[in-house]
Each structure stands twice: as structure tokens, then as C-alpha cells.
Amino acid sequence: MIMRESIVMKIHYGTALGAVFLVAIHIMMRMTQDFHESLQYENVIANYEMIGYAILLELILILISVHGFNGLRVILLEIRQGQSYEKGVTYGCIAAMIALVVYGSNTIISVHLGLL
Amino acid sequence: MAAVHPKISEERSETIVSSTKSVTLRIKRSNPEVSSEEKFDQFIVPVEKWTTVLDALLDAKSHLDHSIGIRYSCRQASCGSCGMKINGKPALACFTKISELNSNEITVEPMDNFPVVRDLAVNFTRLINNHKKIMPYVIREDSEIVPGTGVREMLQTPEDVEKYIQFSSCIKCGLCNSACPTMAMDTTFVGPQALAQAYRYIADTRDKGKKNRLQIIDESHGIWRCHAAGSCSQVCPKGVDPAMGIQMLRSYLLGIRD
Amino acid sequence: MEKENNAKEGIKGWISPAKYGKFGIERFAWILMRITGLGLLAYFIGHIIETGNILSGEGAWNSMLELTQTTEGHIFLALVIGMCVFHTGNGIRLMLVQMGYGIGKPARPDYPYKPQSLNMKGKACIYATIGIAALAMWYGITVMFG
Numbered sequence: 001m002i003m004r005e006s007i008v009m010k011i012h013y014g015t016a017l018g019a020v021f022l023v024a025i026h027i028m029m030r031m032t033q034d035f036h037e038s039l040q041y042e043n044v045i046a047n048y049e050m051i052g053y054a055i056l057l058e059l060i061l062i063l064i065s066v067h068g069f070n071g072l073r074v075i076l077l078e079i080r081q082g083q084s085y086e087k088g089v090t091y092g093c094i095a096a097m098i099a100l101v102v103y104g105s106n107t108i109i110s111v112h113l114g115l116l
Numbered sequence: 117m118a119a120v121h122p123k124i125s126e127e128r129s130e131t132i133v134s135s136t137k138s139v140t141l142r143i144k145r146s147n148p149e150v151s152s153e154e155k156f157d158q159f160i161v162p163v164e165k166w167t168t169v170l171d172a173l174l175d176a177k178s179h180l181d182h183s184i185g186i187r188y189s190c191r192q193a194s195c196g197s198c199g200m201k202i203n204g205k206p207a208l209a210c211f212t213k214i215s216e217l218n219s220n221e222i223t224v225e226p227m228d229n230f231p232v233v234r235d236l237a238v239n240f241t242r243l244i245n246n247h248k249k250i251m252p253y254v255i256r257e258d259s260e261i262v263p264g265t266g267v268r269e270m271l272q273t274p275e276d277v278e279k280y281i282q283f284s285s286c287i288k289c290g291l292c293n294s295a296c297p298t299m300a301m302d303t304t305f306v307g308p309q310a311l312a313q314a315y316r317y318i319a320d321t322r323d324k325g326k327k328n329r330l331q332i333i334d335e336s337h338g339i340w341r342c343h344a345a346g347s348c349s350q351v352c353p354k355g356v357d358p359a360m361g362i363q364m365l366r367s368y369l370l371g372i373r374d
Numbered sequence: 375m376e377k378e379n380n381a382k383e384g385i386k387g388w389i390s391p392a393k394y395g396k397f398g399i400e401r402f403a404w405i406l407m408r409i410t411g412l413g414l415l416a417y418f419i420g421h422i423i424e425t426g427n428i429l430s431g432e433g434a435w436n437s438m439l440e441l442t443q444t445t446e447g448h449i450f451l452a453l454v455i456g457m458c459v460f461h462t463g464n465g466i467r468l469m470l471v472q473m474g475y476g477i478g479k480p481a482r483p484d485y486p487y488k489p490q491s492l493n494m495k496g497k498a499c500i501y502a503t504i505g506i507a508a509l510a511m512w513y514g515i516t517v518m519f520g
């Protein structure tokens with residue numbers, strides 16, 4: 001699957017803008033209670049059980065994984081060049097992105113559905 | 117018949133010092149064809165308020181060490197031949213006065229990101245190849261003026277010219293490519309010089325090759341590896357401002373401009 | 375032939391402190407963007423793994439909190455706040471610049487050939503972003519240390 005670099009970069013900018021907005025909401029949620037209280041087990045579980053918040057976290061996970069690993073890919077491509085290295089970096093970053101999304105989604109979905 | 121004076125000119129090897137001020141010129145010496153050794157040679161040269169780095173280098177070459185390898189031509193910032201790193205920053209030697217460097221020690225090195233031919237002279241093949249890659253000429257079907265068709269010239273208004281004239285000032289000195297942080301690591305990056313020239317032609321109302329050029333630079337080592345660090349514009353001696361051209365070019369690819 | 379025509383300065387071109395004195399604040403913003411980006415990615419990966427502890431029950435969660443809700447943890451988080459604010463602010467500035475806003479208009483160049491794209495507006499935005507990041511770090515510290 002080969003995507004034109006302009007499409008990749010539009011995704012990079014789009015995920016950045018989306019993530020800024022959603023992370024701001026995520027941080028503000030921590031400030032609806034006292035900071036230390038908001039990190040207590042019951043309060044965290046309560047947050048995950050809200051469907052809206054679970055969707056928010058899932059979206060943040062996907063957007064930041066895509067943005068972050070694409071950024072890493074760009075830096076690694078500038079450090080060294082070569083066809084096999086570049087393919088390795090691209091597929092490696094995609095794999096890492098998917099792995100992190102799967103791991104994080106497992107946490108969000110399991111806690112949201114009460115499968116603890 | 118007039119008398120001939122046999123000693124009308126005599127070559128002198130010592131430096132004639134007329135100025136009270138002198139500076140130390142440290143020149144990086146290397147000859148990759150012979151060995152990988154690199155060293156700095158020091159020369160004390162006299163300077164006046166108006167002495168340029170090129171004047172000082174040629175003084176050292178003429179009177180102190182004829183073997184200094186240096187490329188220069190016009191001595192007036194028109195040809196782009198004398199680009200080098202002066203006290204760590206890429207600059208044209210003919211366009212940089214010793215007095216404006218505010219230092220008694222001037223370190224001169226070949227430009228970064230270019231293979232060294234000898235001492236201060238570097239290989240421009242990559243710059244030229246990248247420049248050719250973006251098709252640096254007006255592309256249109258009727259680019260040949262055919263006699264008898266009534267077409268004599270392609271007209272442009274002063275406003276049309278103003279859109280690209282800045283970028284046409286490029287003298288291919290390579291300072292921008294030398295300063296660019298992406299070029300410091302990425303040997304396949306097309307470079308700010310080529311990208312600015314791609315914009316020069318796209319912005320030219322006579323040109324119809326926009327789609328082709330945008331396709332050429334829309335790749336993983338093309339325009340997207342520019343991150344607006346601005347070093348290219350900082351060092352450009354002709355006010356081309358490649359950073360501006362590249363961002364305007366990017367706005368085409370982002371769909372902001374048609 | 376390829377090797378003869380290519381040469382690169384290498385990592386010195388990215389990390390040598392001398393560069394940042396000579397090339398202005400825009401280059402400094404570029405390297406800071408990279409550093410904060412990598413830092414945030416590393417934090418994000420750690421955060422996903424750390425919050426995954428909730429699946430192991432209250433005991434594991436509280437153990438994780440004991441590890442992270444320390445003075446060092448708070449200072450680290452304050453740094454993350456600073457990195458996040460800078461990366462966001464500078465990212466927005468870069469998006470606007472890369473869309474062609476705030477870089478001036480092409481014009482016939484004249485001596486001393488000052489580049490329009492490296493204008494005071496852009497520099498002020500970078501300094502403002504650094505200032506706001508510092509303020510955010512200070513605010514984060516006041517919240518975390520009560």
C-alpha cells in the first residue's frame with residue numbers, strides 16, 4: 001500500500017488538530033475534581049464507564065498514535081536513507097502504531113465493559 | 117623609439133603591509149583525491165575597513181601559499197562561486213567584509229553538505245541534478261515562437277512578474293543547501309534551492325507545468341522534509357527567501373491555493 | 375557515483391550548539407519541536423502502559439500511583455506539560471506558516487536582502503509559545519504540589 005506523501009502529511013496535520021482539541025478535554029476532566037482525587041481507582045473506573053469519555057480516550061489513542069509514529073517515521077527517514085531501510089522504518093512504525101492502539105483499546109474497552 | 121624598462125614589474129613574494137590591522141585567517145585544507153587528512157592552516161593578512169573575506173583569501177593565496185584551493189569569479193555576489201563557511205555560517209566570501217565579522221580570527225571552511233573537491237572548492241553535482249529534476253524552464257505547448265503566427269512574446273503585467281521575480285534572483289551559490297538542517301542528514305532531500313526554483317516556475321504565469329512539478333516534489337524526500345527552520349533564508353545573499361517559496365509551494369499541495 | 379556526489383554534515387548539523395547562535399530562533403524552534411515530539415511519544419507510550427495497570431485491579435493501580443505520584447514524578451509531569459504546550463503552540467504556528475500565512479508576500483528583493491518569511495511576527499510567536507509553555511509548567515506544578 002503506497003500513499004502519496006501529501007496524503008500522509010494531511011493525515012499528520014489533521015490528527016494533530018484533532019488531538020489538541022480532545023487532549024484539552026481530557027486534561028480538563030482531570031480538573032473537574034481535585035487532581036489527586038481524580039486519580040483514585042474508583043474515579044478512574046467511573047470515567048471509563050462513561051461511553052462519551054471512553055470514546056474520547058479511544059479517539060485520543062488513535063490520533064496521537066498516528067501522529068506520533070508518523071513523526072518518528074519522518075525523523076528516522078531523515079537520519080538514514082536506502083530502499084530497504086525506508087520500507088523497514090515505514091512498516092515498523094505502522095506496526096508499532098497498531099500495537100499501541102490494540103493495547104490501549106484493550107484497556108479502554110475492558111474497563112468500559114466491566115471486564116476487570 | 118621609447119626606452120624599455122626591463123624591470124617594470126617584479127613579482128614579490130612578501131606581503132606588503134600598508135594597514136595597521138591584520139587578522140588571522142584559518143583555512144581548512146584537504147585534498148580528498150590524495151588523502152583523507154584535514155587540517156587548518158593559519159595566515160596573518162592585513163585588512164582594511166573594506167576588505168572582504170575573498171580579498172583576504174586571495175591575499176593569502178597570492179603572497180603566502182599559492183596552493184590554497186578556492187573557487188571565485190565575479191567578486192560581486194552575482195556568480196555564486198565563492199560560497200563557503202565563514203566563522204561557522206555559510207556566506208559568499210566576496211559579499212562578507214572582515215570588519216562585519218567582529219573577530220580577529222576568521223575561520224574559513226568548505227560548505228557543509230557538499231563533497232569537497234579541494235580545500236574550499238566543493239562539488240555541485242547534487243545541487244545541479246536536483247535543480248534539473250524540477251524542470252527549471254517554462255513549460256507550455258506553444259513555448260516555441262513560430263514565425264507567421266503573430267505571437268511575438270508572452271506578455272506579463274508588472275504584478276505577474278512581482279509574483280516570481282524574487283525567486284528568479286537565485287545564483288545557485290548553494291548556501292541554502294549548506295545551511296539546511298534536513299540536508300545535514302538526508303542525502304536524498306531535494307533541497308531548498310530546487311524547491312524555491314520549483315515555486316519560481318509554478319508562480320510564473322507563462323508556465324503550464326505546475327501539475328508535473330508538484331508531482332515531482334510530492335514524495336517522501338521532497339517538499340515534505342522541509343520543516344520551516346528558515347536557515348536557508350537566513351543565509352541567502354540575494355534575498356530569494358527560499359523558505360517563503362517552499363511554504364507557498366506547500367500551500368498548493370495542501371489545497372489552500374489552486 | 376552516487377557516493378561521490380553526496381556528502382552530509384551528519385548529526386552535528388542537528389545538535390551542535392554553535393548552530394543555534396548563528397541561525398536564529400526558527401532553527402531552535404525546529405530542534406525543540408523534534409525533541410518535544412520524541413519526548414511526548416515516549417511519554418505517551420509509557421502512559422498507555424501505565425494506565426493499562428487498571429486491568430490488574432486496585433492494588434496494581436495504587437502501586438503504580440505510588441511510583442508516579444512522587445516529587446520526581448510531578449517534576450517529570452511538569453516537563454511533559456511544558457513539552458506538550460510548546461509542541462502544540464509551535465505546531466499551530468507551523469501549520470499556519472506552511473499554509474502560507476504570516477510569511478509575507480513576494481517582492482523585488484533589495485539590499486540588505488532581509489528575508490520576509492523570518493519576520494518579527496513569527497519570532498514573537500515562537501517566544502510567546504516558549505513563555506506560555508513555561509507558564510503552563512508553573513501552573514501544573516502548583517496544581518500537583520497542592
